[in-house]
Amino acid sequence: MQEAVQDILKKNQLSITGSRVKILELFLEQQGALAHGDIERRTGEKFDRVTVYRTLQVFLNKGIIHTIPTSDNSVLYALCKDDCGEGHHHDNHVHFVCDDCGTTMCLDDVTVPVIRLPKGFKFTQIQVVVNGRCKDCNRD
Amino acid sequence: MQEAVQDILKKNQLSITGSRVKILELFLEQQGALAHGDIERRTGEKFDRVTVYRTLQVFLNKGIIHTIPTSDNSVLYALCKDDCGEGHHHDNHVHFVCDDCGTTMCLDDVTVPVIRLPKGFKFTQIQVVVNGRCKDCNRD
């Protein structure tokens, strides 16, 4: 885990600092998306709010994480898979929000469908947000 | 136009007030989505910020407008078509954001695709956000 974090930072030519390591660890531990507030709480408010914002911004620019559009318009961040980097920024994504437990995740293996747009429209990116019940919540 | 506005308000059992009329007119005039800021500006700051928020909230509850999730997490509002009302709240929507002119619109005639979710997942709602160039911007 420690190594994975360092690898990612080095690969992206980022210096290895406390906040970056800690925040990246959070993303790796938890399969799912995190809000800015979550991150502050789960780092034990060890880092300044500003630092968290700036760290997330850096990760966004490097393509390490990406944002997820939500219907309630809170900002969520999620780890990107390997095929995303600077330049190639998540052309297509399917995100799932569980109405029960609130978990938001990126369904990487689900392919984004082709959408027939009206005449004259050209698309560059498609994001899909699915609401429903996740695997865990459906057990009960 | 005046009539259309009054009709909508009456149909939803809302009293006819300055801000409601003006804001509804904005939505009817403009085919596309509006941010809260847009609305304030285009009403000439005639109404208090709070009033605008509350008016939008009322329209949302009544199903007159709906919000659109955007990748940059700004809140956008758009008019609903007739088949949306209290209770039946936009289960499926395709929204288009033009990267050129920034216009965001609701593509009502585009059908939302079926998405195969992983085992155990159940969906209740699907929102699709498409980025690209709109009809108008593609002319040049």
Next chain:
DNA sequence: ATTATTTTGCAACAAAGTTGCATCTGTTTA
């Protein structure tokens, strides 16, 4: 026209996000 009900604007507040700057930490080089 008068009353009852809603809606509005104001003030104050809370949350979310940004900026500039001095200080500190990580990295590089000798």
Next chain:
DNA sequence: TAAACAGATGCAACTTTGTTGCAAAATAAT
């Protein structure tokens, strides 16, 4: 390994966005 440099951090102050309670004003009902 120590000095020097570049970059990251924390603090303070500020802006933007959104919320709440309450008195005044506008709308609807009688």
